[in-house]
Amino acid sequence: MLQVGKSKFYVLSMFPYPSGKLHMGHVRVYTIGDAIAHFHRLQGKKVLHPMGWDAFGLPAENAALEHDLDPEIWTNSNITHMREQLKNLGFCFDWHREITTCRPDYYKWTQYLFVKLFEAGLAYQKEAIVNWDPMDKTVLADEQVDEAGCSWRSGARVEQRFIKHTCFKPQKSSLYFHKYLPEWYGVKSMQANWLGDCSGCRLHFALLVSLWYHKGKSVFLFHSCLFSKSYKSILFGTCCVVPAGILLGVKAVHPLTMQQLPVVISLKDTLEDHVDCMIGFHPPSNIFIFCLLVEQFSGFERTKAAEAVMQYARDLCVGGHPTSTKLRDWLVSRQRYWGTPIPIVHCPSCGPVAVPVTDLPVHLPNISHLSEKGGSPLKSAHHWLHCSCPRCGSKAQRETDTLDTFVDSAWYFLRYTDPHNTQRPFDKVVADTWMPVDVYVGGKEHAVMHLYYARFLCHFCNDMGLLSHREPFKKLIVQGLIKGQTFWVPSTRRYVQKACVEFTGGLSVLKKNGERVVITWEKMSKSKQNGVDPSEAFGQYGCSTVRLWLLYTGPPEQDLLWDVQSDKLTGVLRWQKRLWMLVTQLREVRACGTIPNPSCLSSADQKIVNGLRDNKNLTIEMVMPDNFLYHLLYFMLFLITKLTSEKVLFFETYSPFVTISFLGAGLCSVTNKQSTCYDWKSTVLQQRWPVMDSFHCVQINNKSCGRLAMAACVARDADAVRALVEHSDIGKRLLTGQTVTRTILSPRTNLVNFLVH
Numbered sequence: 203m204l205q206v207g208k209s210k211f212y213v214l215s216m217f218p219y220p221s222g223k224l225h226m227g228h229v230r231v232y233t234i235g236d237a238i239a240h241f242h243r244l245q246g247k248k249v250l251h252p253m254g255w256d257a258f259g260l261p262a263e264n265a266a267l268e269h270d271l272d273p274e275i276w277t278n279s280n281i282t283h284m285r286e287q288l289k290n291l292g293f294c295f296d297w298h299r300e301i302t303t304c305r306p307d308y309y310k311w312t313q314y315l316f317v318k319l320f321e322a323g324l325a326y327q328k329e330a331i332v333n334w335d336p337m338d339k340t341v342l343a344d345e346q347v348d349e350a351g352c353s354w355r356s357g358a359r360v361e362q363r364f365i366k367h368t369c370f371k372p373q374k375s376s377l378y379f380h381k382y383l384p385e386w387y388g389v390k391s392m393q394a395n396w397l398g399d400c401s402g403c404r405l406h407f408a409l410l411v412s413l414w415y416h417k418g419k420s421v422f423l424f425h426s427c428l429f430s431k432s433y434k435s436i437l438f439g440t441c442c443v444v445p446a447g448i449l450l451g452v453k454a455v456h457p458l459t460m461q462q463l464p465v466v467i468s469l470k471d472t473l474e475d476h477v478d479c480m481i482g483f484h485p486p487s488n489i490f491i492f493c494l495l496v497e498q499f500s501g502f503e504r505t506k507a508a509e510a511v512m513q514y515a516r517d518l519c520v521g522g523h524p525t526s527t528k529l530r531d532w533l534v535s536r537q538r539y540w541g542t543p544i545p546i547v548h549c550p551s552c553g554p555v556a557v558p559v560t561d562l563p564v565h566l567p568n569i570s571h572l573s574e575k576g577g578s579p580l581k582s583a584h585h586w587l588h589c590s591c592p593r594c595g596s597k598a599q600r601e602t603d604t605l606d607t608f609v610d611s612a613w614y615f616l617r618y619t620d621p622h623n624t625q626r627p628f629d630k631v632v633a634d635t636w637m638p639v640d641v642y643v644g645g646k647e648h649a650v651m652h653l654y655y656a657r658f659l660c661h662f663c664n665d666m667g668l669l670s671h672r673e674p675f676k677k678l679i680v681q682g683l684i685k686g687q688t689f690w691v692p693s694t695r696r697y698v699q700k701a702c703v704e705f706t707g708g709l710s711v712l713k714k715n716g717e718r719v720v721i722t723w724e725k726m727s728k729s730k731q732n733g734v735d736p737s738e739a740f741g742q743y744g745c746s747t748v749r750l751w752l753l754y755t756g757p758p759e760q761d762l763l764w765d766v767q768s769d770k771l772t773g774v775l776r777w778q779k780r781l782w783m784l785v786t787q788l789r790e791v792r793a794c795g796t797i798p799n800p801s802c803l804s805s806a807d808q809k810i811v812n813g814l815r816d817n818k819n820l821t822i823e824m825v826m827p828d829n830f831l832y833h834l835l836y837f838m839l840f841l842i843t844k845l846t847s848e849k850v851l852f853f854e855t856y857s858p859f860v861t862i863s864f865l866g867a868g869l870c871s872v873t874n875k876q877s878t879c880y881d882w883k884s885t886v887l888q889q890r891w892p893v894m895d896s897f898h899c900v901q902i903n904n905k906s907c908g909r910l911a912m913a914a915c916v917a918r919d920a921d922a923v924r925a926l927v928e929h930s931d932i933g934k935r936l937l938t939g940q941t942v943t944r945t946i947l948s949p950r951t952n953l954v955n956f957l958v959h
Contacts, residue, residue, distance in 0.1 A: 211242040212250045212636050214615055216644030216652075217301075220255045220262075222280035224287050226684045226726060226764060227645070229736050233749045234681055234758050235643045236293045243294075244891035250636050251294060252618040254301035255281050258309075259607045260338050260355065263540040272568075273540040277304055291745050299621045303610040308617065309542040310563030311627035312610055315659065317545055318666060320556045324371045325534075327546070327554050332533065334363040341367055343533040343606070345651050368535035368544060368603060372658040389649040389678055403512045405521040410453040410462060457520035458511075459496055532655065534606045539569060539579040541604030549591035549598040558592050564600065578602040612655040615639055615674060616663065627668070634670045643758070646680045653678070682761040685723040686732030692720055697731045723763050734764055739771070747775050815911065819894045898923075900932055901955040908932045920945045923954055 215235035218228055239251040257277050266273040281302065288295065301308055319325035333342040337358035346354045353360055453462040515522030535544060543564045545557035557564055567586035569579055580602040581587065591598040613627070619636040620628035653675070660674040690697045691712065703710050703719050710719045726733045739748050751774045755762055895911040910930055916922045924945045927933045937958065944957040 208246065208248045210250065210636055211239075211247045211641075212639045213238045213242070213641045214252070214618070214639045214643070216642075216648060217254045217256050217611070217614060218284070219259060220257055220277055220280040220284055222283055224284060224736055226734050226736055229291070229748065230684055230752050230762070231643050231645070231681050232288070232291070232293050233752045234679065235641075236749075237753060238641055238643070239294055241891065244889060246890060250299075250618070251296055252299040252301075252621075253288065253293075253295035253297065254299075254614060254618070255284075255303065256607060256611050256614075257281065257302050257304035258541045258604075258610055260340070260538060260540070263538055264338075266540075274304065291740075291749070299618050301614060301617055301621050303542075303607070303614065304540070304566075306563045306565060307624075309566075309610070311617065312542045312605065312613070313545040313557070313562050313564060314559055314627060315613060315662075316605070316609070317556045317559055317562070319370060319662065320546070322662075322666075324662065325368065326371070327366060327368050327535075329364065329366045331362050331364050332367055334361045334365075336361055338538070340536045340538050341365065341533060343651075344530050367533055368546075368601075368605075369531040369533050370658070372532050372654070389646075389653065389680065392650055393654060403508075403515065403521065404523050405457050405515055407457060408455040410455055457518065458515060532658075534609055535603035536606050537578045537603055539566075539604065541607065542566075542610060543580070544601040544603050544605055546601035547589060547591055547598045548601065549594060549596060551596055552591055552593045554601075555591060555593050555598075561592070566604075578604075580604070608652060608655050611652060612659040613663070615642075615656070616660070616669070630668060630670070633668075637669065637671045638673060639675045641677045641679060642675045643679045643681060649678070649680060679758050681758045682756075683725050684734075684762045684764050686726040686730070686734055686764050688722050688724045688730045688732045689719050690722070690730075691717055693717065697729070699731050726764070743771050743775055747771060747778060750774050750778065815895060815913075818892070819911070822892055822894045896952050898952040898954050900927055901953065902936055902958060904955060907936055917947070917952070917954075920947055923947065924956070927954065927956070 243249045262273040262277045335353040337356040512522040545564045547555050567583040620632045663669040664672045689703050704713045897909045940958040946955040
């Protein structure tokens with residue numbers, strides 16, 4: 203829990219898949235998050251900065267198949283290695299909050315949320331045509347298939363298969379609140395394009411088939427098909443349908459009028475010839491239902507009519523929730539082993555039944571050998587597969603599909619707030635204390651699906667009373683890519699290593715045959731042979747230098763070009779050495795007992811001091827939490843070191859920069875610690891963030907004489923204030939030859955008064 207009087211700040215970096223090795227993309231995202239965490243911690247806030255592992259998924263399962271290993275052993279070994287890498291980099295993660303999605307103490311609560319969704323009617327199972335990845339042998343959600351019809355992960359051409367699968371219904375919550383999202387660096391528009399226009403509502407129709415009702419089917423009712431193009435009010439007309447298109451033997455019962463209506467099959471999403479009819483559309487089966495209302499909404503203005511119809515449907519509990527023409531239900535089941543078991547039991551009498559919460563978790567069983575053939579590997583775990591129905595006690599079988607890893611990552615930010623809770627996913631009071639996440643740092647490739655799914659789960663938790671907040675994230679920082687230099691041969695379109703290329707006369711050619719080579723900058727990957735192992739750069743320059751370069755080179759959202767041979771990293775290293783020389787000079791001067799007196803400075807030295815103060819104030823002003831322009835910070839620090847001379851070593855002037863840069867370890871051994879701007883008993887990471895100099899009104903014998911900028915630490919010390927004012931233009935003009943009998947500092951206002959005679 204938070205300490206009394208302290209404000210909170212929750213900074214979250216997207217947790218990694220434990221592949222076993224960090225890459226430069228990891229280093230950049232965690233460097234950005236770490237700098238933000240330090241910034242707010244130095245401002246006196248209680249900061250939550252957690253780390254964990256998105257540990258389920260196909261990569262581990264495929265690696266297990268390839269190396270004949272247990273996926274759990276493979277995953278845990280990688281986690282151990284990557285955790286050590288992150289610790290060696292000095293990131294200030296709250297390791298006592300570490301979570302791992304493949305462990306029962308985490309996926310128990312993923313299953314708990316699934317059961318709650320199932321009980322609320324937001325999770326269901328059905329048989330339908332789905333996207334099948336023939337390489338990974340699993341189904342894919344529509345959003346995981348690219349425009350070319352290929353899998354987002356394997357790149358294989360996706361096939362269409364008719365199988366049973368599990369879905370969530372996210373339309374009922376998140377979409378409706380989409381308009382309240384912040385802009386998020388263009389992510390809002392990306393989500394809007396993906397989700398489509400919220401131009402319709404969902405209604406629940408009962409289908410009358412052979413004189414019996416089959417409830418629970420849904421159709422979409424689109425506003426674009428509700429109203430005439432020529433009028434602003436609803437028109438009612440006769441439904442003119444092609445007889446051959448009518449689905450014989452089936453009637454739809456309109457939920458608002460209870461009329462029995464014909465069901466028509468069509469491949470079109472809209473019927474332009476029937477714009478003055480109400481048209482319902484069920485995307486998976488392409489069923490259109492033509493229907494008429496009672497005349498109670500006739501004559502309404504377009505927008506008011508739509509809201510009235512939806513509210514009427516909600517009052518009758520037959521739907522009425524906003525939806526779009528693009529958005530589909532979220533397909534969450536996968537036919538693979540290494541994932542969260544879906545807590546459903548299939549009973550011949552009761553149908554699909556959710557596992558009781560008291561029986562969770564449904565443990566993932568140990569399987570001695572993973573099959574490479576299609577179908578769920580869990581079907582081979584006979585000792586695990588057969589069970590009793592929780593409802594009637596008869597013989598039943600467990601669900602053999604597992605959940606998509608996107609489900610695991612859709613709520614992990616909530617578990618971080620209360621990671622050791624054994625009674626519930628998280629305590630509401632604790633979660634409400636930390637939520638929402640103040641800053642979320644991650645890649646743009648997750649800006650649509652992951653963020654939308656996370657919003658859906660957060661809205662659901664709010665609806666269930668588990669959480670007070672609906673939106674999970676306040677601000678999103680999308681970090682740019684780190685691109686490596688690539689070398690490819692046009693004749694073969696194959697990538698080659700830089701060592702194979704010769705640079706002569708401004709041209710790049712293959713060493714072996716002189717063939718021309720094209721040089722480009724692309725996202726780092728093994729296939730393009732342009733990846734960089736972070737350990738190489740760390741070994742040559744040190745992790746502090748590399749992290750500093752990542753912040754200094756450009757704003758977080760900008761793509762960076764990585765070339766370890768360039769002078770960029772060496773330039774940052776030179777800057778670090780120059781700053782360290784600043785601290786060394788201070789130590790040497792103070793060791794000699796020399797403490798400069800501001801009143802004894804020459805005009806040239808005073809000009810330097812004024813320049814330092816101006817740059818300090820400008821730097822502090824530029825580096826604020828809302829803009830994250832960290833590269834400006836380091837640029838200003840570079841300028842400051844150029845202004846410093848050995849004669850002018852006033853710690854009050856430049857100590858804030860030492861704190862900001864986190865390079866002040868050497869200050870601990872300074873003798874003659876005169877300054878009040880630095881907490882000498884604490885480490886540099888425990889200092890307070892520096893504040894800008896404030897302007898104080900200077901009075902002499904209660905008469906105002908002008909204004910003067912001074913640091914907060916100086917303003918609290920009467921002797922320091924007197925020395926500063928005496929050396930200023932005001933002091934030289936009005937205090938020279940005067941005897942100051944008393945210096946009065948106002949406790950409530952920026953005012954200093956000198957009594958003289």
